[in-house]
Amino acid sequence: MRALLAGALIACAGGAASARETISPLHAYARARAAASSGQSAEAAKAYAAVLKASPGNELLASRTLAEALAAGDRELALRAATVLERTGSAGAEARLMLLSDALSRRDWKRSSLHIEALARDEAFGFLAPALRAWLAVGMRRGNPFTALQAGEANPLAKAYSAEHRALLLLATGNRQQGVQELLAITQGEGFREQRLRIAGAALLQRSGDPQGALTLLAGDAPALAAARRLVEARRPLPGAIATPSAGVAEYLVRLSGDLTRQDVNDLALRLARVATFLAPENSETWLVAAQLLAAKGQHGPALAALDRVQAADPFAATAEDARIRLLTASGQQQTALARARAAAASPGATSAEWTRLGMLYSELDLLNEAAAAFERAIAFRRHGRGSEPEWTLHFLRGGALEQADRWPEAKVELETAYRLAPEQPLVLNYLGYAQLERRENVAEAIKLVTEASRLAPDSPEITDSLGWAYFLQGDMPKAIELLERAASAAPADAEINEHLGDAYYRAGRRFEARYAWGAALLFAEGKDAQRLRSKIEVGLTPELASP
Numbered sequence: 001m002r003a004l005l006a007g008a009l010i011a012c013a014g015g016a017a018s019a020r021e022t023i024s025p026l027h028a029y030a031r032a033r034a035a036a037s038s039g040q041s042a043e044a045a046k047a048y049a050a051v052l053k054a055s056p057g058n059e060l061l062a063s064r065t066l067a068e069a070l071a072a073g074d075r076e077l078a079l080r081a082a083t084v085l086e087r088t089g090s091a092g093a094e095a096r097l098m099l100l101s102d103a104l105s106r107r108d109w110k111r112s113s114l115h116i117e118a119l120a121r122d123e124a125f126g127f128l129a130p131a132l133r134a135w136l137a138v139g140m141r142r143g144n145p146f147t148a149l150q151a152g153e154a155n156p157l158a159k160a161y162s163a164e165h166r167a168l169l170l171l172a173t174g175n176r177q178q179g180v181q182e183l184l185a186i187t188q189g190e191g192f193r194e195q196r197l198r199i200a201g202a203a204l205l206q207r208s209g210d211p212q213g214a215l216t217l218l219a220g221d222a223p224a225l226a227a228a229r230r231l232v233e234a235r236r237p238l239p240g241a242i243a244t245p246s247a248g249v250a251e252y253l254v255r256l257s258g259d260l261t262r263q264d265v266n267d268l269a270l271r272l273a274r275v276a277t278f279l280a281p282e283n284s285e286t287w288l289v290a291a292q293l294l295a296a297k298g299q300h301g302p303a304l305a306a307l308d309r310v311q312a313a314d315p316f317a318a319t320a321e322d323a324r325i326r327l328l329t330a331s332g333q334q335q336t337a338l339a340r341a342r343a344a345a346a347s348p349g350a351t352s353a354e355w356t357r358l359g360m361l362y363s364e365l366d367l368l369n370e371a372a373a374a375f376e377r378a379i380a381f382r383r384h385g386r387g388s389e390p391e392w393t394l395h396f397l398r399g400g401a402l403e404q405a406d407r408w409p410e411a412k413v414e415l416e417t418a419y420r421l422a423p424e425q426p427l428v429l430n431y432l433g434y435a436q437l438e439r440r441e442n443v444a445e446a447i448k449l450v451t452e453a454s455r456l457a458p459d460s461p462e463i464t465d466s467l468g469w470a471y472f473l474q475g476d477m478p479k480a481i482e483l484l485e486r487a488a489s490a491a492p493a494d495a496e497i498n499e500h501l502g503d504a505y506y507r508a509g510r511r512f513e514a515r516y517a518w519g520a521a522l523l524f525a526e527g528k529d530a531q532r533l534r535s536k537i538e539v540g541l542t543p544e545l546a547s548p
Helices: 002-010 027-037 041-054 059-072 075-087 093-105 109-120 126-140 145-150 156-172 176-185 192-207 211-217 223-233 245-261 266-279 284-296 300-307 317-330 334-346 352-364 368-383 391-404 408-421 426-438 443-456 461-474 477-490 495-507 511-522 527-539
Strands: none
Touching (some): 059 075, 059 093, 075 093, 075 266, 093 245, 093 266, 109 126, 126 145, 126 156, 145 156, 156 176, 156 192, 156 245, 176 192, 176 211, 192 223, 192 245, 211 223, 223 317, 245 266, 245 284, 266 284, 284 300, 300 317, 334 352, 352 391, 391 408, 408 426, 426 443, 443 461, 461 477, 461 495, 477 495, 495 511, 495 527
C-alpha cells in the first residue's frame, strides 16, 4: 500500500513543471533558482514572486513559484501561483488543493466542488475525492457524506483512509455513540496519530455537551491524553475538533503528509502539510508535521516558527516544546534549550515529563550528574501521581546517567530497580548485564541477563554484541566471533562492536583480521578509545589494552 501511494504521487509532484521555459534569464529568476537549489524556500519564494509579477502567464514559473511558496508557507503567493496555473489550464493536483483550500475557507461550495471533481480526474490524486466529497456534503448540508465516502471503497488507496474519516464524519454529523465506537476501534494504541484522532473526537463531544463521552476517548497514559483530560475536567475548551470541511480536508492532507514522510517523499509531504496549515491553522498536528519536515531539511528557523503556532493550551504543547528544545540544541543554541527545559521543569504545573526532558538534555550535553539529579526528581514526581511514564524507564535513565558518571554502586541500585519493575525489558537486561561484564563483576549472572535480553531482542546488534562479549569472557571464541560478526554486519559504524570483534579475532589467532576490525573501529572512535585502538593495531592485544 505504501509503495503504491509513493509511486502514484511522486509522478505528479512537479505539477505543471513540464511546461516549456520561455522567460529570459532575469537576475531575480537566477536568484530564485539558486535559493531553491540550496533549500532556502522563503528566499526562493520572494524572488519567484518578483519574476511572476513580470511574467504572469508563464506556466513553468507559476509551477515553481507554487512549489516554493508552499514550502515556505506563503499562502498568498501560493494562491496567486495556483490561480495562474488554473487560468492557463495547467493546474496540477497541488494547485487544485491550494485552490480548494481557498474555496473552502470562503465557504464557496460551488468552487470547492469544481476543484474536487478536477482532483477526481487526476491519475495520482484521484483517490482523495471520495473523502473530500463527503466533507463537502457536511459543509453544504446536502447529500449523504457516507454514500460519498463509500463510493471510494473500490480504490485501495481511498479505502486505506476511509475508516478514520467515517468515524470523524459520524461525530461531525451528530451520531456520537457509533462515532465513539468506531473511533476507539481504530485507535487502540497511543501513537501520535491515535492520540490526535481521539482528542479530535473528544473535542467534538465536549462541544456537544458530552464531557463524559469525551473522557471515554481520552483514557490512557500518554501526556497529550492526560493534558486533554485536564482541560475537560476543568471545563476548559479542548481544541482540535474536526467538524468542518476545512478541518476534515486538513486532517486528510496531514495524514497523507505523514505517510509520505515515512517513505522519504519529504518535499511533497511538506507542501501537503503546508496546505493543511492553511486549511486548519488551529490544528496543532499540521504545524508539528510541518516543523518535523522543515527540521529534516535543516531549516531550523522556519521549523521553530511553525512550532510557535502551537498554542500553550493545546494538548500537544509539550510535544511542541520537546521538538523546540531538540531543534535549539541541534542548531547550536544549547543554552537557550537548557534554559527552556529548566523553566518548564520549575513551573507550577510541571510533571515527571518535564524533569525527564531536562534529564535527557543534560545527558546529551554530557552533564551526567545533573542528569541523574533531574531523573531523580522525575521519579519523585511520578510517585506522587504527577506523571504517566512507566516508572522503570525513569530508574533506567537515572541508572544510565549514574553509570556514565562513574557512580557505579548507585547506578547498579537504579538498574536493579528497573529490572525488578520490568524483568522482560531487553534494554534493561542488556544494560545491567553488560555493565557488570565490563567490570568483570558477577559474571555468571550478568551472562544470564544478556542471554535473556538476546532471546527477547534477537535482531538488536547492541544486544548481540553483549552476548558475543559474554562468550569471549568465557573463552568460547568460535561462538563469540559468530555473534560479534553478526553484530558488526548489522552496525558497521559501531566502534565498540568492531573493537570487540577485533579482540576475539586476535584471541583466536586471526591477527590480520583483528587489525582490520580494530581499524574499522578506529574510524568511529574518539579520545581514550581511539588511543587504545592505535596501540592495539601497533602492538596487538595485551591485558592493558583489553576492551572495557
